[in-house]
Amino acid sequence: MSDVTAAAPLRQDLSEVSDWVTLLKPRVISLVVLTGVVGLLVAPGHLHPTLAIAAVLCIALGAGAAGAINMWYDRDIDAVMRRTERRPIPAGRIEPGAALAYGVGLALASVAIMGLATNWVAAGVLALSIGFYVFVYTMWLKRRTSQNIVIGGAAGAFPPVIGWAAVTGDVTLMPVLMFAIIFFWTPPHFWALSLWAHADYEKVGVPMLPVTHGARETRKQVLVYTIALVPLTLLPWVFGFAGWVYAAAALLLGAEFLRQSVAVYRDLQDAAGRSLSNDVPAKKAFRYSLLYLALLFIALAADKAVLG
Ligand code: HEM
Numbered sequence: 001m002s003d004v005t006a007a008a009p010l011r012q013d014l015s016e017v018s019d020w021v022t023l024l025k026p027r028v029i030s031l032v033v034l035t036g037v038v039g040l041l042v043a044p045g046h047l048h049p050t051l052a053i054a055a056v057l058c059i060a061l062g063a064g065a066a067g068a069i070n071m072w073y074d075r076d077i078d079a080v081m082r083r084t085e086r087r088p089i090p091a092g093r094i095e096p097g098a099a100l101a102y103g104v105g106l107a108l109a110s111v112a113i114m115g116l117a118t119n120w121v122a123a124g125v126l127a128l129s130i131g132f133y134v135f136v137y138t139m140w141l142k143r144r145t146s147q148n149i150v151i152g153g154a155a156g157a158f159p160p161v162i163g164w165a166a167v168t169g170d171v172t173l174m175p176v177l178m179f180a181i182i183f184f185w186t187p188p189h190f191w192a193l194s195l196w197a198h199a200d201y202e203k204v205g206v207p208m209l210p211v212t213h214g215a216r217e218t219r220k221q222v223l224v225y226t227i228a229l230v231p232l233t234l235l236p237w238v239f240g241f242a243g244w245v246y247a248a249a250a251l252l253l254g255a256e257f258l259r260q261s262v263a264v265y266r267d268l269q270d271a272a273g274r275s276l277s278n279d280v281p282a283k284k285a286f287r288y289s290l291l292y293l294a295l296l297f298i299a300l301a302a303d304k305a306v307l308g
């Protein structure tokens, strides 16, 4: 057998593995894991490093499992939307039933291992967030209301609470503040994206805000939530959970997020109605939203490392 023929099965195996990884929405998980790790780092107390690693893996697996079940449920609309048509299920590379079994199996395993490795409060919040993403967001609200991502978005706000609870076994004010920060960050994050991705959602009848209320209202809501978010991010400092390192970072990062959201609001390209697919301010704001949340949470951890 020539080298080229011998390499073909290996290439196929690797691409199959990569499809199973894609089902977990790995790029989204990276930020979920970052916020979960920061929850774990800023919590008072100590968790054995092996158990801390297990807890982080469980957050990643649980979030990934929920993503896989989301892709199983949404396979009909994913097949029609350009952004998602090449995903493993609509592209026919993974059987829907197999993806569902994989997602449910990983979800159960992640919750069980979290409970055994740390405590059942952390495991319970992990189960709640998986349930929120799968049942509340994906199955109930996503196709029914333009407020889908506001209410359902709570799912993505739980990871720092899970990280905190893995160390302390409780949920107090600081993890609630971290939850609130991600909760208010989600609408500008998603609605900025939806301004240029609205055609896909329109095509499949998913009632995202630009589809139901138009681009102008969406731009306003991006700004309104960013205005609410920035003072909220200062509360960990106000309540004494974080010091000046975090407060300075929150102010600087927030000022830039506000600047970007004002640019999204002021953009008049769609004065007549719809946004355009090359909506530059909205694309910039979406990309910045990812950097913003990452740096804000890194600042929280750095603040604790520097100031104790
Ligand atoms: C209901 C809440 C949310 C919705 C509807 C949403 C929706 C989306 C969508 C549609 C994308 C584009 C994905 C793609 O390229 O195909 C995206 C990207 C992303 N989201 Fe969200 N998101 C939500 C919450 C979150 C949360 C809570 C996090 C993490 C804390 C997060 C992290 C990310 C990341 C890291 C990306 C970039 C992925 C990439 O590079 O492809 N999202 N989001």
Ligand SMILES: CC(C)=CCC/C(C)=C/CC/C(C)=C/COP(=O)(O)OP(=O)(O)O
Residues within 6 Å of the ligand: 028, 032, 059, 062, 063, 066, 070, 074, 084, 126, 129, 130, 133, 153, 155, 156, 158, 159
């Ligand atoms: C621990 C745990 C369970 C965390 C939850 C993780 C998380 C980030 C939830 C929010 C979700 C998200 C990426 C929604 C996009 O779904 P969509 O179906 O609207 O996007 P799509 O069209 O790209 O599939």
